[in-house]
Amino acid sequence: MSHSPHVAIAGATGAVGEEMLKCLEQRNFPVGEISLLASARSAGRKILFRGEECVVQELGHDSFKGVDIALFSAGGALSLEYGPSAAKAGAVVIDNSSAFRMDPEVPLVVPEVNPAAAQARPKGIIANPNCTTIITMMGLNPLHQKFGLRSIIASSYQAVSGSGQAGIEELSGQVQALTEGRDDLPQEVYPQQIAFNVIPHVDQFVEGGYTREELKMLNEGRKILGLPDLKVTCTCVRVPVYRSHSVSVTAQFATNPSVEEARLAYEGFPGVRAVDNPAKALYPTPLDTTEKDDCLVGRIREDLVMDNALALWIVGDQVRKGAALNAVQIAELI
Numbered sequence: 001m002s003h004s005p006h007v008a009i010a011g012a013t014g015a016v017g018e019e020m021l022k023c024l025e026q027r028n029f030p031v032g033e034i035s036l037l038a039s040a041r042s043a044g045r046k047i048l049f050r051g052e053e054c055v056v057q058e059l060g061h062d063s064f065k066g067v068d069i070a071l072f073s074a075g076g077a078l079s080l081e082y083g084p085s086a087a088k089a090g091a092v093v094i095d096n097s098s099a100f101r102m103d104p105e106v107p108l109v110v111p112e113v114n115p116a117a118a119q120a121r122p123k124g125i126i127a128n129p130n131c132t133t134i135i136t137m138m139g140l141n142p143l144h145q146k147f148g149l150r151s152i153i154a155s156s157y158q159a160v161s162g163s164g165q166a167g168i169e170e171l172s173g174q175v176q177a178l179t180e181g182r183d184d185l186p187q188e189v190y191p192q193q194i195a196f197n198v199i200p201h202v203d204q205f206v207e208g209g210y211t212r213e214e215l216k217m218l219n220e221g222r223k224i225l226g227l228p229d230l231k232v233t234c235t236c237v238r239v240p241v242y243r244s245h246s247v248s249v250t251a252q253f254a255t256n257p258s259v260e261e262a263r264l265a266y267e268g269f270p271g272v273r274a275v276d277n278p279a280k281a282l283y284p285t286p287l288d289t290t291e292k293d294d295c296l297v298g299r300i301r302e303d304l305v306m307d308n309a310l311a312l313w314i315v316g317d318q319v320r321k322g323a324a325l326n327a328v329q330i331a332e333l334i
Contacts, residue, residue, distance in 0.1 A: 004032030007331070008067045008091065010059050010082060011074030012036035013045060015165055016096060019324035020071050021049055029328060037063050038074075064089035069331050072096060073323065087124030092334055094126050094327045098212075101127040101220060108223045110134055111329040112271045113141045118333045126330055129224060130216040131322025132156050132236065136247050137224055138272045138295040138321065139314030142265040144225060148254030150308075151231035154217060157239045157246040158202055159286060161319055163189050171195055171240055194240050202236035211236060244286035245318040252309040262300050262310055271321070276300050284315035292317060293325055 007024065011017040017038075024031055034049055036056045043058040057063065059082060064070055070086040072079045076097040083093045083100070100106040100123075107117040108127045118126055129137070140149060160167035166189050173186040174195035185193060192199050203213035218232035257265075266274040275284050276298040284296035295316035303309035316322060 004030040005068035005331075006033040006035070006066050007031050008035040008037055008064060008070045008086070010037045010063075010070060010072045010078065010086075011096075012047065012056055013038045013042045014073055015161065015319055016073040016323045017071075018047075019319050020073065020327060021047065023320070023325050023328040025050055027328060027332070029331065033066075035063065035067060061085040064091050067091040069094065069334070071327050071331065073327070083125055084123075090124075092121065092124055092126065092331075094128060094330050096128040096323055096327055098130065098216070099127075100125050101129065101216075102223070103127070108220060109330050109333075110137050110141075110224055110326060111333055112269065113137050114224055114226070115333055118330055126334075128323065128327050128330070129220045130213070131162060131318035132158060132213065132245055132247060133217050133220040133224070134322045134326055135245055135295055135314055135316035135318060136217060136249060137221060138316060139247070139297045139312065140249065140251055141225070142269045142272065143251060143253065143257065143262055143310070146261070146265045147257045147308075149225065149227065149230065149251060150254055151252040152217070152221065152234070153250040154232070154234040155248045156202070156213075156234065156236045157198075157241070157248070158236060159241040159243050159245055159318060160189075160194060160238065161243045162202070162238075162245065167194075168242055171242065175240075190238065194238060196240060198240070199238040200235060202238055210234075241286050243291075243317060243319060244289045244315060245322065246284075246286060247314045248311075249314060250303050250306065250309055250311050252303075252306050254308070256308045257310060259300050259302060259310070262312075266297060271295060272297060274298065274300070283313060286315060289315050289317045289321075291320065293321060295321055 037059040046053040064086040070091040073096040076099040079097040079099040214234040217234040283298035299313035
């Protein structure tokens, strides 16, 4: 695009929509005009962008006239309803929901991993991967490029902000109630108490005992890396952390990498860094990545069960790199 694009954000008042605005501003994205779109109850609200008040408008099928790039973070149902309208109006749609991820005509893009995929978009839509998948792919791609990834065994430790503002408020409310000695814990978002607990249940269960979140790692990982035979098994766990996901991974490769070779593989890769010195208690934690762009990798060690395999720990801010930042980086690609 030779001009400063007209950018629309559908779902502008949500946590990810607000983070998208922040990323656009912090990265000096050349926005010519901004349209903030949300539900009818949010219409009329004013949000600051680059020092100016922008009025939120109600999302509709006619909201995209003259829009060049439409960033969607309004949920899958609204993406399915309004995304095609935005594309028909001439906008490139970058969708943060799961609505289009597995559509063979919609590229699924992590800019540091498969940027070329963003150029072929017959439906005018590009999909943002699942947050846990993005963070895991960021940690594994440098190793895949050098050693050839073959399989993944993963367990995620997912922050409550992955459930939106409601998840944050539920954890905060439960912690406050428990510290005050009350037993009237607010519980609407999660099936079990989340405060001082962990819940091995993210998204809906499907046939075979896995959840949809766990199968996203399999299906989306294969599509992003172009590895249709990649073997993946995953357990996704909600933990009482406000922001940033962590993933414990055992990754098997075609060749046998040493720990030192693995650490060196991250040098020069954008968006990911190795923080790995156990002797000095240096390893990534959620607080190290919160509101930051880079994903961090540590606890790199040879796996004691599988051949040609490494165990490692990957951490990233799922609101930022796992959602908003990734979408804005895709916009930068086009």
